[in-house]
Amino acid sequence: MKKIRLIARLDIKGPNLIKGIQLEGLRVMGEPQEFARRYYEQGADELLYVDVVASLYGRNSLHDIIERAARDVFVPLTVTGGIRSVDDVRNILRAGADKIGINTAATKRPELIREVARKFGSQCMVLSIEAKRVAPGRWEVYTDNGRERTGLDVVEWAQRGVELGAGEILLTSVDREGTREGFDVELVAAVSKTVPVPVIASGGMGCVDDVATVVREGAADAVAMADILHYGRSSMVEIRAAARAAGLQVRTP
Template identity: 50%
Template sequence: MMRLIARLDVKNQFVIKGIHLEGLRKVGDPNQLAKAYYEAGIDEIVFIDAVASLYNRNNLFSVIKKASEEVFVPITIGGGLRSLADVEQALDAGADKVALNTAVILEPELVKKVAKRYGSQCVVASVQAKRTANGWEAYMEAGREKTGLQVLDWVKRLQDLGAGELLLTSVDQEGTKSGFDVKLVEAVNKAVSIPVVVSGGYGQPRHIQELLEVTVPSGVCFASVLHYKSTTVETLRLSIEQSEAN
């Protein structure tokens, strides 16, 4: 069964949402939303510090600490985690997994270090992908900075380094509610054997169907459709069950 994951992008203690990771609007309190999604039956929750790269640090540890006292599903934290010490602080605050992007682009061996100390299951390699003329390029710093890395080459390397899971965000589709980048998900799913979680683009049930007709990721992140109450966890699960049955 594909996992339903709530994604909470946080800026200055507020959950925010934008389009293509830009034009951010406040939508609510992260702990209130996390608790509501947990009580509604979500499988996992991902907290991302949306402005960590500006301050070179993650500011969500207090949020995670409170969430871990009220939410009893796996919690992933990402944004601004640059070292083993940052990862240790995140796990001590109550996170189960850490999502790493910019730090591991700058220092790929960090994946290996975290996996060796805490296990591969702790390491979520976050990949922010943008379409190019001949594929996809990986970006860092919240989708603002090019890396020159081809996504399919990069995800294979991340797997080889010890990442236990991928958080694959289509920057092109993020916040648009116009559907997933199905070709991207399919290509990455074929390139690696570790679980792939998809983020960016969901807007209506047919988008799940279009995705599952081609490839089956391990999980899908939902953000604005939950934040703005245009759907529910129960409805999303029903859509997935129906699509999987077909």
């Protein structure tokens, strides 16, 4: 049985950790490093940093935040948002990141996926997909925090991304993000069954039981969570215990 990874997601705007609903109406939660340290100490398997305004300004501004995190958080760090080139990837990796997620730039120039995978390895290249449901059983890829349409079909784009060298898919349901209604299990299953790489389910976790549901019914390999942790509705310790009680294989921190 595969080990399921429990990932704390930190959406960053400028110096602040923020949280929204459907990636809108962003509320400042506090200083990212405090939250990162807390989740690391609670046993998070990985931390996922998302620069939510990077695409608007054409740059990723997480360099300093990642440098600080890498000094006292010793789990893999994934960084996404505003990464547009091999040089951008190199800079973020040098700051201390282990993996890079690319969304907007990849939709505009898919060849970037291959370039990053060849230079740094597929395990470093995460294809970040923001998905909105457009019809029963169909989702469209969006960019710029769920604001811009691309016309790309999510399942087809995930397959193409993997063919180009992506080693992992970060799949965020814009419809569910911040709603506490549970993951879009149908979306996760649609992507998971068509790609041979790990799929991280993100967006909508409402309670500890949602982890087992998206793993069992959606075949997710990892779960990214934010709201449930930031608002203290549950801790990483409680979520891991619930996953284990549901019969999932999770790491013992």
